[in-house]
Amino acid sequence: MLENVKAIQEEIERFDVASKEDLEQFRMRFISRKGVITELFEGLKTVPAENRRAVGQELNGLKNFAQERFDGFSQQIEKQQSAANSAPPVDLTLPTIPNLTGTRHPLSLVRQRIIQIFERIGFNVADGPEIESDWYNFGALNFPDNHPARDMQDTFFVEKVGEEASGADILLRTHTSNVQIRLMERQKPPIRSIMPGRVYRNETISARAHCLFHQVEGIYIDRNVGFKDLKDTLYHFVKEMFEPGTQIRFRPSYFPFTEPSAEIDISCQICGGKGCNICKHSGWVEIAGSGMVDPQVIANCGIDPEEYTGFAFGMGIERITQLKYVVNDLRLYTENDVRFLRQFEGL
Known part of the structure; x- marks a missing residue:
């Protein structure tokens, strides 16, 4: 049992926390109700009565050590987030940024x-x-059927009513x-x-x-x-x-x-x-x-x-x-x- 306590303590010392995800893994591994320290406490009943007091003290020390490490990691992550989210100080003496309004074409x-x-x-x-x-664009304005403006080189025709060029009606x-x-x-x-x-x-x-x-x-x-x-x-x-x-x-x-x-x-x-x-x-x-x-x-x-x-x-x-x-x-x-x-x- 004491060997297991020592091994877990070394594992806690080596554990590196750099993000919220790492912090959650630390909690689940060591201090949650399903963590390894809780399992050690459940195994305390198998320890002989004369050694149970000493082993219990070691387990309490391990639990406190894990909690202290968790609290320290939590504070470290919070400081990092605060630094990232904090806006730079505002210099009220700086000139304002002018409004870039548009202009008419x-x-x-x-x-x-x-x-x-x-x-x-x-x-x-x-x-x-x-x-x-065709009537409103050409016919009513005296454009004859053979006027050059009716040619496809000048006009965009949308729809032809007839097969001949003069039948091009929508434009x-x-x-x-x-x-x-x-x-x-x-x-x-x-x-x-x-x-x-x-x-x-x-x-x-x-x-x-x-x-x-x-x-x-x-x-x-x-x-x-x-x-x-x-x-x-x-x-x-x-x-x-x-x-x-x-x-x-x-x-x-x-x-x-x-x-x-x-x-x-x-x-x-x-x-x-x-x-x-x-x-x-x-x-x-x-x-x-x-x-x-x-x-x-x-x-x-x-x-x-x-x-x-x-x-x-x-x-x-x-x-x-x-x-x-x-x-x-x-x-x-x-x-x-x-x-x-x-x-x-x-x-």
Whole structure:
């Protein structure tokens, strides 16, 4: 019996506790009700009576020794956990960490500014579907069946109703003019609205082109609306959007849905009209297309073209943003580069 006591004491001395798991193993092995020390106490009754007192004293000493070791290991584990969980002291004299708030996207800034300018002169904002039918995107706007814009190189077709190319009926809108048609169908003149939104064209992505971009189109339908109203509206827009002294000019052009038609140029905001790669060294940059709404388009929407006339215009938000904030690569708008976006903080 004394030999067993000595062997267990040596085992206790050698036992190393480095974690809670080790501590639990120590408890189960030595001081639990099913541990080896308890078994030794149960075997005490087999010891001769004359030796039982001495053996009992040895067992009590072994039990106390095991308990002391267990208590010491417990305190050691608690100190280790306290050190690991304790937070470093707080230095209240240190400056605070600034709140890193986000910022609005430059396209959102320009879109909101465009809306604000036109709302102040009586235009409201209309919206429509991005997945559209051939009629609203092309047919109602006087696009003939063989027009190049109907080709798959320009338009993303979603569903073909017929086998021929002209039967391609469901597509991603290539401009927000579809909203103009829907608006004229359901609302009687006078109509004065702008239509900001995202459009899609099947083009190769580069610094100057993208397969998705944003447009703002506008329309004004009423009695006695003339080309002078169109010019005054766009002159006001350029004056409000760009730097004072910005020049504007109208160039004759052609669009299937307007007659007469004109493209709008402004003096280059990058070089001040002196000539650069943005304006192709001409000093002028195109910002929009415009014209008087073709009477057939008005008739297609159920409005009498003999009684009502109107003008329409459309511009790319990316182009306006490029000129306002000197952005030379269209791909920057969609890359989500934080370094680019942080340049617009506080605007």
